[in-house]
Amino acid sequence: MTTGPIEGSSKRYEPVPGAEHLRYPVRRIHLSNDEHFDVYDTSGPYTDTEAKIDVTSGLAPLRDDWDRPAPVAGAATQLAWAREGITTDEMAYVAAREGFDPEFVRAEVAAGRAVIPANHRHPESEPMIIGRAFAVKINANIGNSAVSSSIDEEVEKMVWAARWGADTLMDLSTGRHIHKTREWILRNSPIPVGTVPIYQALEKVNGDPAKLTWEIFRDTVIEQAEQGVDYMTVHAGVLLRYVPLTARRVTGIVSRGGSIMAAWCLAHHQESFLYTRFEELCEIFRRYDITFSLGDGLRPGSIADANDDAQFAELRTLGELTAVAKSHGVQVMIEGPGHVPMHKIEENVRLEEELCEGAPFYTLGPLATDIAPAYDHITSAIGAAMIARAGTAMLCYVTPKEHLGLPNRDDVKVGVITYKIAAHAADLAKEHPRAQERDDALSRARFEFRWNDQFALSLDPDTAREYHDETLPAEPAKTAHFCSMCGPKFCSMRISADVREYAARNGLDSVEAIEAGMAEKSAEFAATGNKVYLPVRAV
């Protein structure tokens, strides 16, 4: 199990304003100029040097002693409480984490524009919020399959993903030990955990979709609800009449859940139990405060199939189901594509917000091209950054192994860091109040040649340092006023620092000032400039 702080930083817990009995986690990055920079922290107790980690007993049940208001008309959910005007501990906690006012959080949750996935049975989780008004979140998928991987590996992948910034985790296990794997993950996960219950239900009928029933599915949902799963993907929008719309596609149905339900619908020539029994499902979800992640079973699996009739027909049905779920006080988010060329991305967000009452959109990428297997973390980061900028609230990561194999530990890290990049780029474009502070802090460190600070402020300090070491290993190089791109005497950063000092010293920081004052100053510059470096070698 990976523990200990990320290089250059330490874990802190800050009191939640207005709810001082709560403390939220922060990662404090320590800078060489005696300053520090605090960042949002998803890593849980694993990066806390004080914390005792024992996987067999799991994490401390953080939320067990938090206030839990009485159910509202049977719904013990953040949505129901928010609508009642109640600001829960979870709302205060996420408000503090993100730097928003608790009342704003309550209002966004009440409107269904944001969700706080927090099953009462998963007290180990540190609440977080998903909604377009907040920082864009990322989800990491893990899960073993018939082909490979063990429980220990999966738990370590969870800790590892959270360490590097995963906001939520989906356990997509399909092999043996599904229940046990999930139990280990939940008891040790500081971040919300999602599942696709139909996978386990299918195991129970020996993998034959036609044999699935409402009862088997319902019992599976309750089993997982009792374990503490925070959100569940339900492909209730796959209707019988939509299935043939996929027949002429280049890649048909690529969603596992979607293909199960399509097979069921065709075999029975009926609408699925997910659709016909949806309200009964809502009754279960609202007892635990499980959040719906309404699955896009007919999402496009290729550029050719993007934004087609099958995809948008299902989206319209998801919109109807969103209204039903909310009428039961159940939180909802909507899953999205998949594979979409850049010029068709915005329409997905526009339609989702229009049809689903602004429920948080949760997309898989999308990949902006199909031609780069082994680089689909990159093809999808392009689409992910754009769709997040357009309003998507959470991005499901894609690893370099997408379409080719199962991600290992390194793939998980690359996927998470890549998606932190896409999410942060979108936060900048959305002008999220805090987003640019980190860019500015890192760029100042870069400009001032504070190499160690630049590493510490980066999303992956270990790799940044490793790459710098490849060319300039010596520790002095970490404070040297140059880098390997230009060498010791060639440095544009250095010369522009000279320009700055010079201009500042002489008040030459405007067109007017320089045209007035440059003449007599220019000689002086040559002198001072040459003092800085002899000879001044700047390129």
Added chain:
Amino acid sequence: MTTGPIEGSSKRYEPVPGAEHLRYPVRRIHLSNDEHFDVYDTSGPYTDTEAKIDVTSGLAPLRDDWDRPAPVAGAATQLAWAREGITTDEMAYVAAREGFDPEFVRAEVAAGRAVIPANHRHPESEPMIIGRAFAVKINANIGNSAVSSSIDEEVEKMVWAARWGADTLMDLSTGRHIHKTREWILRNSPIPVGTVPIYQALEKVNGDPAKLTWEIFRDTVIEQAEQGVDYMTVHAGVLLRYVPLTARRVTGIVSRGGSIMAAWCLAHHQESFLYTRFEELCEIFRRYDITFSLGDGLRPGSIADANDDAQFAELRTLGELTAVAKSHGVQVMIEGPGHVPMHKIEENVRLEEELCEGAPFYTLGPLATDIAPAYDHITSAIGAAMIARAGTAMLCYVTPKEHLGLPNRDDVKVGVITYKIAAHAADLAKEHPRAQERDDALSRARFEFRWNDQFALSLDPDTAREYHDETLPAEPAKTAHFCSMCGPKFCSMRISADVREYAARNGLDSVEAIEAGMAEKSAEFAATGNKVYLPVRAV
């Protein structure tokens, strides 16, 4: 030296329509279903099994026997000839490569909306075109510095970059042996080569910008022109009065050329010789048909500095210089940022096209965030795809080592593949006539489990196969109707293939058809469905 075809493909030369004495290169990808797919090929003779490669003697001078029209008013350039209504061999060649009409190519070049960088003294190069109406191109930077790397390494990096898809190459060497390194690269390069002559000029004055003169710069340009450099970056837009505008920036001046000229302007309190002698420079360029790459010496080096006064003041000056260069018959492209958040990207293209008469825009990324050193190929691919979609004609790649060190061979490949992704994603979004064909071919192969075809059609067949081998090494797995994500019996692709067969067989490919015909067919499906897989296990 890396030679031999890329996996699953072979080199071909096709006759140029209307100019059958010319043949252009194509990479033919061979598919398992006896079909093939031809792609644009930048790799030169190195992937031709017939070709004899001898680095010491260089490539054959392909263009030596091509028709070269007489100069027009002193200008022996593609621009001057295009304006005269002459369709050159180079224009016919690039038209064939891209699948456009030669007359369309001529018109775009005549209008200055596209350039064909082809110095008469670089006959080894295979002509290519850069312009917003054509496929988006990518440039790879190489070059040793005071700190590291050898001539052999640089030549191999060039061959390697071209192999994976680099359309042009910039030699940014700053260390010793600049002249010799460039000679080796040019004589062996099938793609246009660009330089930044001020780097070598600075060597000649022992690195002191203040000692630079027009004469030293001019002689350096002529030396490089004689060697065959196809395009040169000239930072003629850095004016004295713009320099102080960078004083309050977070990262000042990050362009090496920009900082040299800024230092010169401040030291002499004059406009630079690049600006005052610009027309004399045009006279030299037009004799060789060297293309200007007007450098953005004041480009932003951080998110905070994007789209500021210094950047756009210089861009206006580049617009004036564009008009001057074109009046001398010299081809021009304009360099762009740098670091720009997503919401400020489009303004860069809009202004460049407005101020520079639609001259091809050539940008470095831009990086969409500053916080991910070691992943700046990804942060910049997001910005690159977006700025290319908006109209940028060529993208300068960024490698994972950006800001940290010098790229090695692996970094060069990752940078090139990442930028092929960004460029292709933009071609799709611009609905370039041929772009989606490759996505569709690969997606069909994926859907039909033609694994080897999927690898061969991908941008990096070697890595795609390697990743698949990690989980399913055996050769049979390359034809198996499943993948490691779902395992042998769990497969959404498989079940949707069943759906397709079923729907097609029964004409159930529309909402109407299925609502009419489903009832009696559903039973049949269960049967046929089960014939396909017993039990049907689809997830």
